[in-house]
Amino acid sequence: MNSLSARECDVLELVDQGCSDAEIAQRLDISIWTVRSHLRNSASKLGVKSRQQAVYAARNQQALKPAAQVKNR
Numbered sequence: 001m002n003s004l005s006a007r008e009c010d011v012l013e014l015v016d017q018g019c020s021d022a023e024i025a026q027r028l029d030i031s032i033w034t035v036r037s038h039l040r041n042s043a044s045k046l047g048v049k050s051r052q053q054a055v056y057a058a059r060n061q062q063a064l065k066p067a068a069q070v071k072n073r
Contacts, residue, residue, distance in 0.1 A: 003045075003063070004042055004045060004046075004058060004063045005038075005041075007028075007038055008038045008041060008042045008045075009058065009063055009064055010028060011024055011028070011035055011038040011039060011042065012039075012042055012051075012054055012055050012058050012063075012064055013064055013065065014027060014028070015039070015051050015052075015054070015055055016055045016059075016064065021035045021036060021039075039051055039054065042054045042058065046058060046061075
């Protein structure tokens with residue numbers, strides 16, 4: 001398995017907080033297309049098909065902080 005990039009982890013942490021693609025793009029100052037690219041790459045690396053599955057898989061592999069430790073940006 002390829003490890004997730006720091007930015008892919010950032011995106012997944014915001015997904016876990018319930019942010020939409022547009023909200024993630026705004027918070028990270030990237031385009032919505034870049035958000036979607038990070039989500040696709042993350043899902044591919046983790047061998048899953050959905051954003052929720054990607055969050056779950058990344059957390060199980062300890063690539064993400066537990067939700068309680070993530071600060072709003």
